[in-house]
Amino acid sequence: MMSMSFDELLPLIFIGLMGVSLLVYVVSDGYDLGVGMLMHRATPDERDTMVASIGPFWDANETWLVLGVGLLLVAFPKAHGLVLSELYLPTALMLVGLILRGAAFDFRVKAKADRKAMWDRMFIAGSMLASVCQGWMLGRYISGFGEGWNYPIFAGAIAIALPMAYALLGATWLVMKTHGELQEKAIEWSKIAFAPMVLGLILISMATPWISETVRIRWFTLPAMIAVASIPITSSVALLTVRLLLGAPAVRGALCWLPFALLVLVFLLSFLGLSYSIYPYVVIDRLTVWQAASSPESLRVILIGVCVTLPVIIAYTGFSYRVFRGKTIELDYA
Amino acid sequence: MDAVLLARIQFAANITFHILFPSISIALGWVLLFFRLKHLRATDPQQKLDWLRAYRLWTKVFALTFALGVVSGVTMSFQFGTNWPGYMERVGNIAGPLLSYEVLTAFFLEAGFLGVMLFGHRRVGEAIHLGATFLVALGTLMSAFWILALNSWMQTPAGYEIVDGQFHARNWLEIVFNPSFPYRFVHMVLASSLTCAFLLIGISAWQLLKGVATASASRVLRTGLVFAALAAPAQMVAGDFHGLNTLKYQPQKIAAVEGIWETTRGAPLLLFAIPDDATRSNHFELAVPKLASLILRHDPDGELKGLNEFPSAHPPVLPLFWSFRIMVGTGILMLLVSWVGLWRHWRDGWEFSLMPRPLLRLFAGMTFAGWVATIAGWYVTEIGRQPFIVSGLIRTSEVASRVPSASIALTLVIYVTLYVGLLVAYVGVLKYMSEKPEKRLAAVTSEDLAQDPLRYQSRGEFA
Numbered sequence A: 001m002m003s004m005s006f007d008e009l010l011p012l013i014f015i016g017l018m019g020v021s022l023l024v025y026v027v028s029d030g031y032d033l034g035v036g037m038l039m040h041r042a043t044p045d046e047r048d049t050m051v052a053s054i055g056p057f058w059d060a061n062e063t064w065l066v067l068g069v070g071l072l073l074v075a076f077p078k079a080h081g082l083v084l085s086e087l088y089l090p091t092a093l094m095l096v097g098l099i100l101r102g103a104a105f106d107f108r109v110k111a112k113a114d115r116k117a118m119w120d121r122m123f124i125a126g127s128m129l130a131s132v133c134q135g136w137m138l139g140r141y142i143s144g145f146g147e148g149w150n151y152p153i154f155a156g157a158i159a160i161a162l163p164m165a166y167a168l169l170g171a172t173w174l175v176m177k178t179h180g181e182l183q184e185k186a187i188e189w190s191k192i193a194f195a196p197m198v199l200g201l202i203l204i205s206m207a208t209p210w211i212s213e214t215v216r217i218r219w220f221t222l223p224a225m226i227a228v229a230s231i232p233i234t235s236s237v238a239l240l241t242v243r244l245l246l247g248a249p250a251v252r253g254a255l256c257w258l259p260f261a262l263l264v265l266v267f268l269l270s271f272l273g274l275s276y277s278i279y280p281y282v283v284i285d286r287l288t289v290w291q292a293a294s295s296p297e298s299l300r301v302i303l304i305g306v307c308v309t310l311p312v313i314i315a316y317t318g319f320s321y322r323v324f325r326g327k328t329i330e331l332d333y334a
Numbered sequence B: 001m002d003a004v005l006l007a008r009i010q011f012a013a014n015i016t017f018h019i020l021f022p023s024i025s026i027a028l029g030w031v032l033l034f035f036r037l038k039h040l041r042a043t044d045p046q047q048k049l050d051w052l053r054a055y056r057l058w059t060k061v062f063a064l065t066f067a068l069g070v071v072s073g074v075t076m077s078f079q080f081g082t083n084w085p086g087y088m089e090r091v092g093n094i095a096g097p098l099l100s101y102e103v104l105t106a107f108f109l110e111a112g113f114l115g116v117m118l119f120g121h122r123r124v125g126e127a128i129h130l131g132a133t134f135l136v137a138l139g140t141l142m143s144a145f146w147i148l149a150l151n152s153w154m155q156t157p158a159g160y161e162i163v164d165g166q167f168h169a170r171n172w173l174e175i176v177f178n179p180s181f182p183y184r185f186v187h188m189v190l191a192s193s194l195t196c197a198f199l200l201i202g203i204s205a206w207q208l209l210k211g212v213a214t215a216s217a218s219r220v221l222r223t224g225l226v227f228a229a230l231a232a233p234a235q236m237v238a239g240d241f242h243g244l245n246t247l248k249y250q251p252q253k254i255a256a257v258e259g260i261w262e263t264t265r266g267a268p269l270l271l272f273a274i275p276d277d278a279t280r281s282n283h284f285e286l287a288v289p290k291l292a293s294l295i296l297r298h299d300p301d302g303e304l305k306g307l308n309e310f311p312s313a314h315p316p317v318l319p320l321f322w323s324f325r326i327m328v329g330t331g332i333l334m335l336l337v338s339w340v341g342l343w344r345h346w347r348d349g350w351e352f353s354l355m356p357r358p359l360l361r362l363f364a365g366m367t368f369a370g371w372v373a374t375i376a377g378w379y380v381t382e383i384g385r386q387p388f389i390v391s392g393l394i395r396t397s398e399v400a401s402r403v404p405s406a407s408i409a410l411t412l413v414i415y416v417t418l419y420v421g422l423l424v425a426y427v428g429v430l431k432y433m434s435e436k437p438e439k440r441l442a443a444v445t446s447e448d449l450a451q452d453p454l455r456y457q458s459r460g461e462f463a
Helices: A006-041 A044-054 A058-075 A077-086 A088-110 A113-142 A150-177 A180-211 A213-219 A224-228 A230-247 A258-278 A296-323 B003-020 B022-041 B045-083 B085-119 B126-155 B172-176 B181-210 B215-249 B251-258 B291-297 B317-347 B357-365 B369-383 B405-435 B446-451 B453-458
Strands: A281-283 B160-163 B166-169 B269-276 B281-288 B388-390
Touching: A006 A044, A006 A058, A006 A113, A006 A150, A006 A180, A006 A258, A006 A296, A044 A088, A044 A113, A044 A150, A044 A180, A058 A077, A058 A088, A058 A296, A058 B045, A058 B085, A077 A088, A077 A281, A077 B045, A077 B085, A088 A113, A088 B045, A088 B405, A113 A150, A113 A258, A150 A180, A150 A258, A180 A213, A180 A230, A180 A258, A213 A224, A213 A258, A224 A230, A230 A258, A296 B085, A296 B166, B003 B022, B003 B045, B003 B369, B003 B405, B022 B045, B022 B126, B022 B181, B022 B215, B022 B369, B045 B085, B045 B181, B045 B215, B045 B405, B085 B126, B085 B166, B085 B172, B085 B388, B126 B172, B126 B181, B126 B388, B181 B215, B181 B317, B181 B357, B181 B369, B181 B405, B215 B251, B215 B291, B215 B317, B251 B269, B251 B291, B251 B317, B269 B291, B269 B317, B317 B357, B317 B369
Parallel strands: none
Antiparallel strands: B160 B166, B269 B281
16 A cells, blocks of 8 residues: 555546545535425425526536546446446436436426426426436445345335435525525425435445445454444434424524535535445445556546646636525526 | 347437537527627617527527537436447547546536526626626537547547557547547537527527517527528538548548449539449439549549448448438538528618518528538438447447347337427427517517616616
């Protein structure tokens, strides 16, 4: 480890970049997919506000998925072929969901008024389909595409848990971005989504080591066990705080942003936990980052681009969030 | 059915659906910037309102077009891997950096500033909003740059070396600016200009025909006519250069386009024929003697290589032969229509009420002419590279997916259904948007403006 050359380090840098892109994707598209799924509980007027709250962002959010999968494709071509061949059907269905959703998002306000309800249904269905498929894909991926009766159950559980997590994230996003009656509803939605999301997280944390020997050894061996225990402990504290906040009056006012921020922290911690479980594999127990990586020279070429553009991308993403900060107002072209 | 063929059809379906939207948005981004600048510079209140109306309608068209381009583009980024896993394994060292540079420099730029451009107007100053509009247009153009660099490299590979069957980059400048890249890039940008121009012309003519047009529609129609009248001849010249470049690097593609089986001096230009791969000859030929040689060699007795020189590796002739004729035919029609339209318009003293209705109907009928030409052109390029995925080096069949053909067939049906549905909805919504007068601005009359232009500015109507 100590004497690792730069060329040996490159695949690690890229798996890190890919992981961060996917984390940013899961958090950012997570809240807007969540908002999409929650729309089935909202009135037509509330739906407009909900769409307006994600309108300026969803496009850039989805770009992180393209970057994440793009990096998998270009930096780890062997893993890409393996992963996407295994996940061919759920990937296709997820794309159908994302297509429906992205199209419906724009059609709903431009089509004839009597078609709006139909496009809303497409938007909700697309958001659900994409979320469920992503959950299934995550489940299959974590278990290394294992064969046997227990693996589909595991993937199925995550296929339910991840949409719940998205719904919670979306609901707390709305707590932050709206006020009045819709905010009250969003607080209620957050409370409803809370329990299944936490249950899902606990189940996954227990099932992953059960399903994968590699993960079990890594988490339940001393002394590392003590160090990594901070991840579930901090997550639990953050989640408890979220639940307490949802019952407190302050969440309607000054602290409206805190549940969302804490959930982002939980996502970050889950991501760190997952990375710790998987490292140094791209596909657990099958392909390490070094086995799957492209040639160092092409990784170096991409890295230059990343170093130059990523800070700029972060800067103007921050700029966009600053422009649209505060409570959501009606969206109006130009 | 054969999995490779299904994967091909699926990728072709997606790429066909996808290219419809960039072919509008690449040029439309710049047109929006133009409308915006015209609006800001106009001193006459009525003119200011006209350009604002134009900007607002076409911003909505852009938003819708862009959204469909994004979702089908995301699909494509996955299908690279799901349909052609072997492609990245072989040429990933070259294609990878090009694709990642597209995402990093173009995709994020357009997506990042689109929100500010579409919805940010009352939250940022005029300069920043103009800047955002410019960056979205630039991002869209840069996206085309990187994608065409990769596509051109697959057509005319350069700057690489092969070690143990894997491609490695030797010279990035040669890879990006490979021999066919400049021609292909210019050809695509002009194709987008024409597609966008005819959309402007067609929809404005439709508004005039339906009696829902404001003075704004006339301005858009005139913009579109001038734009098309300039882009059409430029495209002919660019196309000619592109053809000569293809003849030099991919003679088998030209042979298929021209339907030439035997190497010929003074080859005729076939206006009509049904090429037959089985008999290796054409049925029902209608030809202009020596014209193909004259066009391609700039010499009536120049020699053109025939398909029989490439017995085992030339593209399928029939689709290429006809795609090319559809592309060129549509292009010539666009040239004639834009010139006649502009001439007539000039002769009428730029007065639209004098424009004859049949001409307006012709304009409206050609709203999507650019799509026809672009897709036909894209087929010439892509089918013309077959049976190779990287010209002369890697066959498409070598890199295809190992996914069961039933899975590919199932997803193909789902995708195609979705695409057809969305396309119908897209055209329907364009029609609806063009017919529906804009609520907020419809009530504002020129008298209001003349009396108190500042009131409308302060309310953000003009800002």
